Amino acid sequence: MNPQTQPDRAEPVTGLRERKKARTKAAIQREAVRMFREQGYTATTVEQIAEAAEVAPSTVFRYFPTKQDLVFSHDYDLPFAMMLQAQSPDLTPIQAERRTIRSMLDGIPPEELALQRERWVLITSEPELWGAGLGNLSRTLRIMSEQVARRAGRDPGDASVRAYAGAVFGVMLQVSLEWAKDPELDFAAALDEALLFLEDLRP
Numbered sequence: 001m002n003p004q005t006q007p008d009r010a011e012p013v014t015g016l017r018e019r020k021k022a023r024t025k026a027a028i029q030r031e032a033v034r035m036f037r038e039q040g041y042t043a044t045t046v047e048q049i050a051e052a053a054e055v056a057p058s059t060v061f062r063y064f065p066t067k068q069d070l071v072f073s074h075d076y077d078l079p080f081a082m083m084l085q086a087q088s089p090d091l092t093p094i095q096a097e098r099r100t101i102r103s104m105l106d107g108i109p110p111e112e113l114a115l116q117r118e119r120w121v122l123i124t125s126e127p128e129l130w131g132a133g134l135g136n137l138s139r140t141l142r143i144m145s146e147q148v149a150r151r152a153g154r155d156p157g158d159a160s161v162r163a164y165a166g167a168v169f170g171v172m173l174q175v176s177l178e179w180a181k182d183p184e185l186d187f188a189a190a191l192d193e194a195l196l197f198l199e200d201l202r203p
Helices: 003-039 046-053 057-063 077-086 093-106 110-125 127-152 159-181 187-196
Strands: none
Touching: 003 046, 003 057, 003 110, 046 057, 077 093, 077 127, 093 127, 093 159, 093 187, 110 127, 110 159, 127 159, 159 187
């Protein structure tokens, strides 16, 4: 066997394995969100979710270490950071943010976007999840501040960086809360329009 051919053969296998993992994870979360909405977050057990997703409870915990993780997701944090840093340095901060967000949302299938909205509905309607969600929101804000500081060449603790990131994050949170209340809202368009009002804001 020519060893030079091994990476070429291994890469498709690795890609197939990762896609299978992604499908399994998505199926588990989809069933979890559905059951939480139908019978309540507290009343739904991990065992019931595993049965609905046709996996073992241990598989659920492998992808989602806690029950709350079935609702919260950080799958977009790293892609957002990478895509934001890839934007042209000639763009204003808001232009870079808007292009990054539009690119991300354009790449999300409609059924996955609908699932993300269902997650927001759960977070805003379940006191236990809303309380836990504050920690997740803080994490997202921290990541955003770090990325803004990196593009601006400043320290993440800089007052202007924190103020800018807080303003952008506040707009995103507000539109997300409106989206949770209004299933007919065009989330991408509403978010883009709202961010446009921050055009003159810079870190």
